[in-house]
Amino acid sequence: MKLSHVKKTLSILTILLVTLFSANQLFAQSTGKIAGKVIDEKNSETLIGATVSIQGTTSGTATDVEGHYVLSGLQPGKYTVLVRYIGYQSKSISDIEVKADATTPLNITMGQSASQTLNEVVIKATYRQESTSALYAIQKNSVSISDGISSELIRKSPDKNTSDVLKRVSGTTIQDNKFVIVRGLSDRYNTASLDGAPLPSTEPNRKAFSFDIVPSSLIDNIIISKTASPDLPGDFAGGNVQILTKDIPDQNFINFSLGYSYNTQSTFKNFNTGFRSVSDYFGFDDGSRKLVDNFPTTSQIVNKQLGFTQNIQSINSLNNDFGIYNNKALPGQNYQLTVGNVKEIGENKNRFGTTIALTYRNSQNYTPDLIQNFDNYDYHNQVSKFSTNVGALANFAYSFGKNKITFKNLYNRILDDQFTYRTGANTGTSSSDNRFYAYDMLEKALFKSTIEGDHSIGSKNSKIKWNLGFSNVLNDQPDQKKVNYKQTNAGEPYYATVTNLGKENARVFSHLNENIYSGKVDYNVPVNLFTQSTFKAGVSSQYRDRTFNARFLGLVIDQNNQNYDINAILQRPIETLFGPNVIATGVYNLEELSNPTDRYDANSFTNSGYAMLDSKIGENVRIVYGLRVEKFDLKLNTEETNVDQPRVKLDNLDFLPSVNFTYALTDKANLRVAYYRTVARPEFRELAPFAYYDYELLATQQGNPNLHRTLIDNADLRYELYPSAGQIFSVSAFYKHFNGAIEPLIDDPNSSTTITYFNSKSAYVYGFEMEARKTLDFIDANTFFKNTTAYANFSVNKSRVTNPDDGVTRLETTRPLVGQSPYVINAGLLHNELDNKLSINLLFNRLGKRIFYAGGERFSSVYELPRNVLDFQVGYKVLKSKGEIKLSGSDILNQKYNFEYQLDGKPYSPSGGTTFKAYNLGSSYSLSFNYTF
Incomplete structure (x- = not known):
């Protein structure tokens, strides 16, 4: 084994061990969390700086640049969350159950109000209603014609790697158990990106990415854009496969799995x-x-x-x-x-x-x-x-x-x-x-x-997003x-x-x-x-x-x-x-x-x-x-x-x-x-x-x-x-x-x-x-x-x-x-x-x-x-x-x-x-x- 390979493997193991020891609070938790995103109900754009609080308390937070929020340190029980944002109708969501050592997911949609001030009229919804409306908004408001699959559905399938997952997506097939075909077009007419950066061809004799390389358990979600928009790479005709892996978890965890076939x-x-x-x-x-x-x-x-x-x-x-x-x-x-x-x-x-x-x-x-x-x-x-x-x-x-x-x-x-x-x-x-x-x-x-x-x-919450990538x-x-x-x-x-x-x-x-x-x-x-x-x-x-x-x-x-x-x-x-x-x-x-x-x-x-x-x-x-x-x-x-x-x-x-x-x-x-x-x-x-x-x-x-x-x-x-x-x-x-x-x-x-x-x-x-x-x-x-x-x-x-x-x-x-x-x-x-x-x-x-x-x-x-x-x-x-x-x-x-x-x-x-x-x-x-x- 080459020395460079050994060094690379050792560095990865060192990072893992440091993280394991730094997570000493994993088993000491007795409280729970509420976490999710706040989005515009008309276009699913995330709302930055929205105030999310537990009604009747001083516990609250503001959404980050991705519209994400976390309400932590909550004792087990049921809560009501209040969301406010300038120019939008305030919203109250009730019947949110929090369990010990668990995160309750809640994405929230907001509708614009007629005025540009905090509206006095508060829209009321239950946890189930709000979860449903948020999912509607995300599905319905995508920019382009696309199909995808979430980590939840991946977990419920026998698929071990990304190529197995992709064959479940509408209009998508896999050739040689690893190369993606979208809308009947061979791999050379499809492109792929991982975490926002383009994926290279892994094959010496064809333009293709071998999707069996990426384990399915590391995927957050996969989206296949079947139509182009100007912000997507222009070199595809079948589909642009976008794979996102997990970054900030909602809570601490250690997961191990083993399997035999x-x-x-x-x-x-x-x-x-x-x-x-x-x-x-x-x-x-x-x-x-x-x-x-x-x-x-x-x-x-x-x-x-x-x-x-x-x-x-x-x-x-x-x-x-x-x-x-x-x-x-x-x-x-x-x-x-x-x-x-x-x-x-x-x-x-x-x-x-x-x-x-x-x-x-x-x-x-x-x-x-x-x-x-x-x-x-x-x-x-x-x-x-x-x-x-x-x-x-x-x-x-x-x-x-x-x-x-x-x-x-x-x-x-x-x-x-x-x-x-x-x-x-x-x-x-x-x-x-x-x-x-x-x-x-x-x-x-x-x-x-x-x-x-x-x-x-x-003040308009303009966004700048940049990305630098290296692949070998x-x-x-x-x-x-x-x-x-x-x-x-x-x-x-x-x-x-x-x-x-x-x-x-x-x-x-x-x-x-x-x-x-x-x-x-x-x-x-x-x-x-x-x-x-x-x-x-x-x-x-x-x-x-x-x-x-x-x-x-x-x-x-x-x-x-x-x-x-x-x-x-x-x-x-x-x-x-x-x-x-x-x-x-x-x-x-x-x-x-x-x-x-x-x-x-x-x-x-x-x-x-x-x-x-x-x-x-x-x-x-x-x-x-x-x-x-x-x-x-x-x-x-x-x-x-x-x-x-x-x-x-x-x-x-x-x-x-x-x-x-x-x-x-x-x-x-x-x-x-x-x-x-x-x-x-x-x-x-x-x-x-x-x-x-x-x-x-x-x-x-x-x-x-x-x-x-x-x-x-x-x-x-x-x-x-x-x-x-x-x-x-x-x-x-x-x-x-x-x-x-x-x-x-x-x-x-x-x-x-x-x-x-x-x-x-x-x-x-x-x-x-x-x-x-x-x-x-x-x-x-x-x-x-x-x-x-x-x-x-x-x-x-x-x-x-x-x-x-x-x-x-x-x-x-x-x-x-x-x-x-x-x-x-x-x-x-x-x-x-x-x-x-x-x-x-x-x-x-x-x-x-x-x-x-x-x-x-x-x-x-x-x-x-x-x-x-x-x-x-x-x-x-x-x-x-x-x-x-x-x-x-x-x-x-x-x-x-x-x-x-x-x-x-x-x-x-x-x-x-x-x-x-x-x-x-x-x-x-x-x-x-x-x-x-």
Whole structure:
């Protein structure tokens, strides 16, 4: 383990221990709190400096810059809260029950009065009424068309990470269990931010953020904006995913949880792995797989400058353990410790809060028969995947007067070690039966740090909000090893294909490092325009700097060596094929495939500015409109170029107008209309000419330096009804037109397929969405149905992209966009019983067939076929509701994943089968326990 990694881990543990010891008052509390926000009932804007007090006492406080308040030190009992604010009607809320060592949440809405003085008329409401009206206001008054999910709903699902959570959101699906697709648009058309700062791409070969990195238990809420406003980044067309983690808790707590899971297909079954070190269990390679510091350079190897002794020494410095170790797959493990601490400082009750969490997950999954049966291939794969995820979160916040400063930090690391054993026939140009071995370990890490300030200034309570962020992404493949054995005729021996260097005999060492620096400033101020208006303006910058390098090495046997029986060596089993005694003979030569495009560095600089107005016109009309301007510069260099002459250079200035119109049909219903222009820019990897053979796809992926950005015009229409608190019914329609859509392009006339990218002349997508969430008390007024909520979201999408007219005859002139599903269904039932101690949640998901892999000249597109996914969770609170036991089941139907070549809706293949791949992952059942002190 690197020293820097050790220091980083120790510093996080030190912070955690300090916080634990500083929280000595956690178990001494006997009083309770009332906490929440005060908001404007017309637009949900927070009210700064409102006075919140306990009626009949001198106990009171003022709301901070986020409109937040806390009334602490209250003895258990029922209270009435009085709220006053200049220009608004005062409000009295009664029947607020406070319990010992607990916080009672209460968000409060305020209505404007005719005069600008403290109004003598006091509006009265009960706790239940006020909680309901506040939730209405927040739901109904959002600026743009959006969907989201709260931490409360996340806790009631079996979801372990953010990618699992996102597939519950209307119009959203997940690909490869980690990449988000919104409204049928692939990950490259979606953006994400964490705590207000943009999230980078975590993948070396695509523009995508791996959402399985962020544990779901650390999320405060997730919002997906499906329409743009000028204050949002302009580079999305599907959705802008905004993840907020927790900062200042309402009360002190220590929470720990542990869980274990059983997979019907994997746990306690045979589990084959390659070399493993103890540090793999903690998410770090111990360094024994990586190239040593004094390893020969590419030039030395390619130009054959290694002598006999140096050749052997260099080979011996590699990790030549090709052993296959058979174990039993252990149950999945999940541990988390979270500490929250809040302290009131001084007479003004300024608040300093911390939230610190450590997480650990480990899983061992086995796929016994992944089938690839198409064209000349008839492969069967046994796949064992060992995964470790470790993470830490450390958030600090200080709220004083009308100011708030937050410092949020997230570190997460994933180690995936996959062993694949492939058997079967390849009846192509070199007809053979094969035994293929792949040892594939990948390390991904994300470190993100954000400091943010929120300040209210002036008599009008204008706001300035600023944000500075730094992110670092690592993606390392320290030693991907591949070796194939071939049998040309039945009954003959299998010979290792180590007579040359290529995709059946290679070792890949790749390293990706990217630093991202970001900053932004937003300013908003109330202005005298129409009934009520707010002017908002801001500037932002983001600088990305990436370096990538890859080396393709391998051991090639000297067939001209007369001193040894070469055929006998080629028939050795994989465990001894590269044994020390064979290497010592010098029969193997170290070789390298080199191309100047195997290494690239790239940077991009995005500068943005915007201005917008949020205007209320009369009682029912709200318009949010403005302009965003983005300047984008990108440079990418490979070794065949120099810094003064970049291989790729982009220079774009884009004007992005948007308007969001909302008409309040009733107090509970809105009609929304939106138009906005956005962009989609090529990712570094899509531009880099670097070629990489993917043995799972059986294809080479390569970038296109000639790509340019996509301009997208969007239109949305939505009707939404909020029949009661926490319930919704909405229907939406949308249309998107793409000028120069970036899509995969398949080159497959030969036996080896290449995937690259192109800009289509035009493309479009349109669709319909419906969402409903309703308690079942309309069936019967008894307690059972009152405590049961049904929810569903359904979307229908249609898209079309035209393949390039470049003289190549392709099977498909037009096709749907890659990743776009014609329909998506999410549904569920949630029931609470025994005074909310028992909760039962049943979840269903299904999506229509979507293109996984675009078609070419010989092959049609590969479609991922529909499958039904059923999950459940049963939770029961114990130990005075401070602990909870959860039993969860994921994918309990365990239907097969099928990926099939289809043309015009029918199976297609030029010869042989039509199955690109098919497999089962098994059902998973987990039992967990969490307890909060």
